[in-house]
Amino acid sequence: MQKKNTHRALLDDTDLSILALLQEDASISNAELSERLSLSLTPCWRRRKRLEEEGVIKDYQANLDRRKLGLDIMAFVHIRFATHTDHTPEAFEAVIMQLPEVLSCHKITGDADYLLQVLAQDLDSYSDFVESVLRRQLGIASIQSSLALREVKTTSRIAIAGRTKQ
Template identity: 35%
Template sequence: MPKFDEFDLAILAALQDNARATNVEIADKVNLSPSPCLRRIRLLEEAGIVKGYRADLDRQAVGLELTVFVHFKVIRHNRENADEFQQALVEIPEVVSCYMISGDLDFLAEVVVENLAAYERLLTEKLLVLPQVTDIRSNFAIRNVKTGGKLKLPPMKS
């Protein structure tokens, strides 16, 4: 884990609160002058700690009414097979997140689509035809309780 000091952690927290804040606003919030604050932000970006900035959209407001958690079991557990499967999921825009998991199934993907008919098309035309898949199980979200939560940053180590 990279070594962060109190300023780095404060900057990361401030960016999670409002990534659109100006450098001056962030510097003021973390008690740094603007130049060192901007230098630290750039270093956090270059190190890949800050991976990017994006808008958090209201899914229903943009017509994406259905969230589905899709569990996959894949055939032949080897690196090549896993890499091919992962790349296939990365290329499907409806898959908004995906994890390799432990347990009875191998992968868990979060899929966001317009409605049940759109999910049926995605399932039959893209997911079920993936050669690595031996089993798919779908769980439909009833209500969104929390998404896009801020990360609880670990305390500084002395």
Template identity: 40%
Template sequence: MEIDATDRRILTSLQKDGRMTNAELSEQVNLSPSACHRRVQRLEAAGVIRGYVALLDERKMSRPTTVFVEITLSGQADEVLDAFERQVARIPDLLECHLMAGTADYLLKILARDTEDFARIHRQYLSRLPGVAQMHTSFALRTVFRTTAIPV
């Protein structure tokens, strides 16, 4: 799918405020409401826009502690990777899991209430993950910058 400058303006605006009305969006991107609506529908149908979400405040949800966990597996065989990925996807406190190139095989991002809560997560879930050889945990002291917007 070809994404032109108008599509980019639409995507930029929707990433800032996915709840704006079509009338507001069409005004921001300088299109008629019907043309704007057709473009948004095309972007949705093509999967460029995957969905719309509400971004929650971690502190107000009592999850102020961001923890990064680097995991090195005992091997790289498909069975080891598949087993790990199936189990890690079941961790309810997990926000992200990335297969990495570098010193660790996987990088996890977890939200916890505090260090005691992370100890619970570690005990109930992380310590039971299959194929883990090493695990290194880092606690974020402060988030300096964060965005969900993809550069368009």
């Protein structure tokens, strides 16, 4: 089993402000970022680079509207394994990592072992995904799906503690 590097990064108020601004607009240029922070360009660039190298900033992405891309179904899927003594959960995780339909996969506590967030075009394509992918995984005892009726809140932004308003 792989152990994650969980050391906490030491961040000052300027670092936190950089992170907050990048979460608002990851396409912001270093020049605009330095101007908004009242920081010269080179130190601002160095801080941003350090945050990237330390893994505080994992990557940059555009947030897309799934419905405009024809992905009308969002399902939350609870997966329970029959046994945990063999390597089937690890094999399952390896398969899940390769599936573009799966937005997130979490190993959880409670009645299920995993919680997946899955996107599909429609109910037929979601059904095909369950039948042709999930049900074919060894060791799965049960699959329980809950379909999202309405998105109340969706974000990947993390609240930046200690940041003062700009």
